[in-house]
Amino acid sequence: MWYDPFKSIIRRDEPLAMHTWFQAGGMAEFYAQPETQTQAAELVAAASEADIPIRLLGEGSNVLIRNDGVSGLVISLDSPEFQKIVIEGNCIKAGAAARLGRVVTTAVHAGLAGLEDFIGVPGSVGGALHVHVAANMTKVSRCLRSTTEMDFQGNTFAKSAEELATTYQDKSLNSLIILEATFELEPDDPKTLAQQMQKRWILKKSQQPMSFQCCGRIFKSPTGASAGELIDRAGLKGARIGGAVISERHANYIIAEPECSSEDIIRLIDLVRDQVHKRTDVLLDLELEIW
Ligand SMILES: Cc1cc2nc3c(=O)[nH]c(=O)nc-3n(C[C@H](O)[C@H](O)[C@H](O)COP(=O)(O)OP(=O)(O)OC[C@H]3O[C@@H](n4cnc5c(N)ncnc54)[C@H](O)[C@@H]3O)c2cc1C
Known part of the structure; x- marks a missing residue:
């Protein structure tokens, strides 16, 4: 079978409710959590070759699973390899599975401004870019400098800010896996940024359901x-x-x-x-x- 080489990372009939914010809905026919980029590439190539539909699941904060579940392969990148956050000068590089909130706080503590509007928005970096998240009239693409993506044949490539602007217009992100994103930010005083972020966080929390719901x-x-x-x-x-x-x-x-x-x-x-x-x-x- 196409999934034989991936037995260590693939599960059949995985209940998806626990992977989404609604905690409702049925199972995924196949559910996989690749641990490396190479493994992810081999997995999607094998699934595509076998005509298995592929979907990416981030933190599941913008997805509702029907009671019948999902046929095909659901991939979660929630492994340490895809959760890394690294500061490089004025830039912050984050793996697709890094929590957006953690990227924001890491940037703020490093004295880098530009992402504070997104504090309190649930989800992963991959999900945020795919959905093109917006908060306080700011779109997540505003400070985006580049991404690394993979197609469903397992080919990896980088995209520049100019290419991304076109992508956002034609919505062609749909058939691609976001692996990593780099945001270019502005140096600022960490204390002032932390205070601004805290105010936004309090406001955001008051405008959405309680965190236990x-x-x-x-x-x-x-x-x-x-x-x-x-x-x-x-x-x-x-x-x-x-x-x-x-x-x-x-x-x-x-x-x-x-x-x-x-x-x-x-x-x-x-x-x-x-x-x-x-x-x-x-x-x-x-x-x-x-x-
Ligand atoms: C309490 C609450 C508050 C929210 N506030 C806001 C808000 O202020 N602004 C706002 O815009 N939204 C908001 N949302 C919606 C949600 O937080 C965002 O859409 C979030 O970015 C989704 O990220 P996720 O990781 O949960 O993605 P998921 O819900 O798991 O997936 C969403 C989409 O992204 C795709 N995807 C996920 N990861 C990848 C990847 N690596 N590569 C390619 N595609 C991928 C999935 O296939 C799916 O199509 C809120 C939701 C909740 C529940």
């Missing part, structure tokens, strides 16, 4: 409006289907209570989209990915 952010904010405010205006704070509830703290988040199923969340998403459309004439676009 299983949850997900659902819709993109349409131009000139806030998805949370539109949902709130439609009177949907606290709306519930089964174990899925619209957060009272911020209406663009769904909380998954214990026993919540992915189907509950999907039905609540449909209800919110429908009600907001009826009451405000705005059709909300999903930010969350449903696998």
